[in-house]
Amino acid sequence: MDVESKLKDLPRWRRAGEAIKRTVSAPDFPTAIRxxxxxxxxxxxxxxxxxxxxxxxxxxxxxxxxxxxxxxxxDFTLAAVIDEIAAKHGAQGE
Structure with missing residues (x-):
């Protein structure tokens, strides 16, 4: 699998060994929980x-x-879904 190629479509995610990681910063705690x-x-x-x-x-x-x-x-499918959810809630982050 060409991980680096897949990450080009997910710029907020970074590789960490055999995983990918991202931090999402929500506007507030209740939004983070949602x-x-x-x-x-x-x-x-x-x-x-x-x-x-x-x-x-x-x-x-x-x-x-x-x-x-x-x-x-x-992993990359779920990462894209997470990006959509975060954007919908106005979240920022890496």
Whole structure:
């Protein structure tokens, strides 16, 4: 898989070993929780779940496919969905 090529379509994500990461900064804490809730619904639909660390209004997200030992297309699909959700809520971040 050409990870660097896939990341060109996801400029806010960066590679970290066998994972991709992004920080989303919501306008406030309640919005951050709404973003997490929407991500959770989509993650369930896809059967793929991100690691999420919530720090006030900042969400630190990590995607990898543990049972495949690294990155798969599903990680990049969910990353694009997360970007859409974050943008809808006016979130910023890396």
């Amino acid at each position: 973003i997490v809730d929407e991500i959770a619904v989509k993650a369930e639909e896809l059967g793929h779940h991100p690691d999420i660390d919530i720090r006030w209004r900042d969400l630190h997200l990590t995607l990898t496919t543990h049972d495949q030992g690294g990155l798969t297309d599903l």
